[in-house]
């Protein structure tokens with residue numbers, strides 16, 4: 001790609017101004033994504049929320065390329081007197097967390113927004129790890145505004161706050177942070193780097209048919225191969241990518257538990273359980 005830049009401008013990349021160079025890189029990345037070359041690095045997940053009488057369940061399948069570093073199982077972290085549980089990437093970021101106030105956060109990439117940060121890029125994984133000990137939806141909103149959002153690729157952040165019976169979602173498109181309120185009822189979110197609109201439509205239909213209103217149906221949904229085992233099934237399988245973990249959060253009154261199972265949910269593997 002560097003050779004193309006040399007021909008286009010007749011000068012080395014080092015002499016291009018940083019902003020122009022970043023824009024060119026972003027445009028090339030966009031073309032590659034639309035042609036499928038970069039789709040594996042944009043993989044993501046399915047998140048489900050199921051309310052209970054005295055709490056809720058959240059389940060999350062994380063889809064990733066097989067070559068990505070293996071994540072570390074959940075552990076309990078204490079920050080300023082508040083405890084949270086979350087698995088983590090080797091770089092410290094995470095995609096799901098729950099704390100001792102029962103506040104659960106889950107982050108999805110937002111693939112439909114093609115923009116890239118103009119300059120420095122900070123991992124999206126830092127969003128949830130930074131906000132993991134927030135105690136209510138206002139805290140989460142304030143925490144988001146304090147992040148360096150301009151350095152973070154587009155994302156959707158879901159927050160479940162049981163004491164407010166709030167299901168909140170923030171969407172960051174690299175220009176604006178928008179907040180949405182969802183009802184305290186079964187919800188699903190999807191993202192996929194492989195034809196996101198089609199994956200969402202197909203997975204939503206499967207969720208509607210399943211009516212995952214208890215833990216057994218919820219687990220069954222997240223290991224589902226409907227309509228067939230492949231890129232659109234909720235338990236996702238592709239040549240170079242797959243669902244790499246299943247994380248389940250249970251909040252019931254003051255009891256908070258996270259269960260984490262590495263590997264595709266359809267395969268047997270040991271589950272790590274942590275409780276607060």
Ligand SMILES: [Zn+2]
Pocket residue numbers: 223225235236237264265266267
């Ligand atoms: Zn599977």
